[in-house]
Amino acid sequence: MTSIYEDREGVLWIGTVAGGIHKLDMRKRHFIHYQENPGSPNGLSSNNVRSIYEDQAGMLWIGTDAGLDRYDRDENLWYHYQNDPFDPQSLSHNFVRVIYQDRAGAIWIGTSGGLDRFDQETERFIHYINDPVDGNSLSHNVVMFIHEDREGMLWIGTKGGGLNRFDPKTGQFTRYQDDPGNSQSMGSNRLWAFHEDRAGIFWIGTANGLVGFDRETRKYTHYHADPNDPHSLSHNVIMSIYEDREGRLWVGTIDGLNKFEPESETFIRYTEKDGLPNNVIYGVLEDGQGRIWISTNKGISRYDPRTETFKNYDVTDGLQGNEFNGGSYYKSNSGEMFFGGINGLSAFYPELIVDNPHVPPVVLTSLTQGGENVQLYKSVDSLAGVTFEWPNNFFEFEFSALSYANPEKNQYAYKLEGFEEDWNYIGTKRYGRYTHLPGGTYTLRLIGSNNDGVWNKEGVSIKLTIVPPVWATWWFRGFITAVLLGAGFIAYRLRIRSIEAHRRELIELVEERTTELSRTNGLLEKEIDSRRLAEEALARKAALTAVASERNRLARDLHDSVTQSLYSLTLFTQAALELGETGKSEQIKHNLTRIADTAGQSLKEMRLLVYNLRPIALEDEGLVGALRHRLDSVEGRAGVQTRFMVKPEGAIELPTAVEEGLYRIAQEALNNAMQHAHAASVSVCIVVSPDGRRLELEVSDNGCGFDPEGVKDKGGLGLISITERVRDLGGKLSINSVPEQGTTIKVSLEVKPWPR
Structure with a gap:
């Protein structure tokens, strides 16, 4: 070793005589890696770590797929326990899935071959295994978790036999298993995770969802994944359950992390799209700052609930590997965290894992066209600007963020200002390219971050000028524009001339057509006047005909009724005078009585004749008022009992023609009742539908009645007039009459919105 240098990120660079340069990142030393040491007892029995536990004496217990290890870190001594087929007091199985120490200090080992209690004095194992003929034995030999409740009972979860409550005093097991026909059961016998919350509720992670179990009420609450409900569990296979300091329940599944909302009994999901490195969640722990640490199939992630952000760590940060194992996570009383995987055990204190604060310089390292370096006549990292001429309006580039702590995790982004608005974030890639750039001036901006996501937002900028082809220059485009504008x-102008000529032609055509239309209009006006005069003549003729018809009818009625009655009065009077001369008082009295009756009948007939004309009441009061007035003035005065009813009550708004027709129909029916039926009572009823579009008129009496079939072809009794008026109104007529039982006439019609 010839030299040592520490850079601004705390990385040590060590120069040697013949071994080159070595780099040592001191931050990675915060992740301690325990692994198998082949050929030496000082290490793990296997790198496949399945369970971790620190006992009351500070001993670290580690379960692997090749046996149980106990590590005295103070003395740096390792102790190994494995299954010996010839020793019944050895470990029951080498696949150690869970390690637990109860409050009495006993060490319990869950394996793939049953439950063991370790006697630390004799270092022997006492076995509890499944006995098919004993319902009070362990329900299944693959033990997944062990928990001691507040009463000192052990709860043993198995992979296929459900949940067991174990009483250490009696050595008896009580089973809690799934009953497919009972919703108030476990729901699955394949159990993976367990947690007892502050309220004493058991939360059990199964292969078929999350189960809340209240031991006092023996009530099970099930939570399942629903693909149609984004607020349900993200997956039914539960690998871990953890309750944080705020009482929030975190549930790890093989397809995402879930936070349970107890008020609404819903879940908030966290997946790769939210920042997790992987959706397979094995373990969940909380550090002293309230941050959540999560082991996955692609490293460990740290989630900060305050900022709702994830920070991910992988093998390049010093972890045992990227793939971790289910059930292999533990936090000691000192706050140290342990996560086991397929390449050993990682241990660390969360507060020592800090981000790299160094803002890395960013430099351009390569500028090429078609893979060939651009001739720059200077170093590429000092380049401030460059010009490219068409058709070489393309380029490729590479750049780097000068952070060496963990350069594989440095992040990069770039954009070409003047060409695009948004940054191109390219992850850990360090290169980009642009092609077919239009002429103009641009700025290539390159930024990068260190391994912990601290960005150099200024980065480096290079001015780029693209010289366009001749036809893309401004002066060429100006010339072409001028030519196009001239053309x-x-x-x-030619178009305007054509339009003017066409306009003149249209003016002449319009004048010609206007003259022709004026002539045609004059002829039409004459035709309209002629038709109007003809229609007025027809109207006058129709009116005269109606008046003549009405006059003839009145004359006929006067002749048939009042005239005959007056003639009878004359005869009775002469007879009375002659009898007066003879002194026959009884016959005189009889004749005077006949005179009074005849006079009364004449009065009735005169009233009927008067009301055959349109009464003033129909104009002033409408149909309802006119009918009521008729009954009071004619039938009422004649001593006939009357009944008038309108449903709903009140005035009825009807078109004039409808009112006239209905009144005449009722009038004709009442005349028949008076003149021919000699009725003692009559009834008139008008019913209007709720929507106001249908009306029924009913006139009934208790007179002598008649046979409708007998008079159908003979007419008379006003039936022909009634029938014609109903037909004109577009309605339906029904006549119900029986001799000596009275008559009922009903008219039904649709009331159209005709104007009054």
């Missing part, structure tokens, strides 16, 4: 102007 465009000429084309524009």
Whole structure:
């Protein structure tokens, strides 16, 4: 050794006479690596470490796949215990999965061949194994975890036999196993991890999810992975369970880390996309600063809950390797952490693992085109600028962050300002390239970090000028632009001339068509006036016809009713006068009675004739008011009992034509009841549907009735008028009448939104 130098990162560089230069990173010495030392007893029995425990005396116990090791670190002495087929008091099996010391000081060993208790005085092992015919024996020989509860009972988890409660005083086992037909059972007999929380609840990691077990109530609570629920467990195979100082439960699975939220009984997942080096989580521990340390299949990760960031360590940082083992993690009373893997055991104090604060210089180390170095006439690391001419508008480059503590983990990024906005983060790669760059001036910026992610954000900058081809220069583009503008102007002028000519043609065509339309419009106006006059003449003729028809009807009704009654009055009066001369008082009295009856009937008929005209009440009060007025003024005065009902109550808004038609239909039905049925009572009912689009009118009486089939072809009794009016309204008519049992006439129609 000829020289020693410590750089700014604490790395020692050692020069030798014939052995070259050696580098020693002092920070890596904080990760202590215990491994097998072939040919020597001073080392592990095997590098495949499966369990770790430090006893009350400070002895380090290590379980491997080749036996049990006890290491006295004060004396640097190793003791090895292995299975001897010829010694029944030796270790039951060389695959040691768990080591535990109870409060009484007894050492318990869980192996793949049963449970052992180690007698430290005789250094012999007492075995507890499965007996198929004894239900109070250990349920399965592959022991995965051991835990002593607050009552001094040992809880033994197995890989295939479920959970066992062991009473050291009686030597009896009580089994807690899965019952496929009972949801209030373990859920799986393959158990991997265990934790008793502050409330005394057992948390058990199985091959089929997480189980919470309340011993007092014997209630099981199951949590499973649901691919459709991002707040469920990330996977059902549970490898580790840990409760931190805040009472938060951390669950490691073979597909991510989970933090349990007890209020909502949901999980927050952490995976590689969040910063973990690998999704297979073997062990979870917490250091004195509240940071979570996690062993995986790709190193160890440190998670800071305050910043929600991960810092990853691997074999290049001094770990035993990148792959660790399930169940092989432990934290001693002094805060020292142990993680076992396939290449030995790593031990460290978390507070000594600090980040490298050194900001590394960044330098350009290579600049090439097509793999050939660019002729620069100076050192590439001192380059400030360079010019490339088309068609050589491309280049490749390499650069480096000068941090030597662990250069394999240095990070890099670059961007070409003026060409792109975002940085290109390339991980541990140190190179990049650009091709087909357009002409212009750019700045190539290169930045890097050390192994702990401390970045040199200034980095190095190189000015790049790309000389474009002639056709891409500004003056060539200006010339082409001017030519195109000139050609465009000429084309524009020609186009304007064409448009002007076309516009003049259109003006002439419009004037011609306008004249023609004016002539046509005059003819149409004359035709419209002629049609209007014809329609007015037809309307007058129709009105005169209606008036004549109404006059004839009134004359017929007067002749058939009132005139006949008046004639009868004349005959009865003359007969009464003649009888008065003879002094026949009884016959005179009879004739006077006939005169009174005939006069009353005439009065009824006159009222009917008056109400056959459109009453003023229909104009003023609408259909409901007009019908009520009719019943009061005609039937009511004639001594006929009336009943009028509207559903729902209130005025009904109907088109004028509908009101007129319905009123005439009711009027005709009431006239029939008075004149022909000699009814003593009549009823009128109007029902409107809730949506206001359907209406029913019903008129019924208790008169003499008739046979509808007998009068269908004969007409009379106003039925023809009623039928025609219902047809005009587009409604449906039903007539129900039985001789001597009265008559009911019902009209149903859709009420269209016609204007009043």
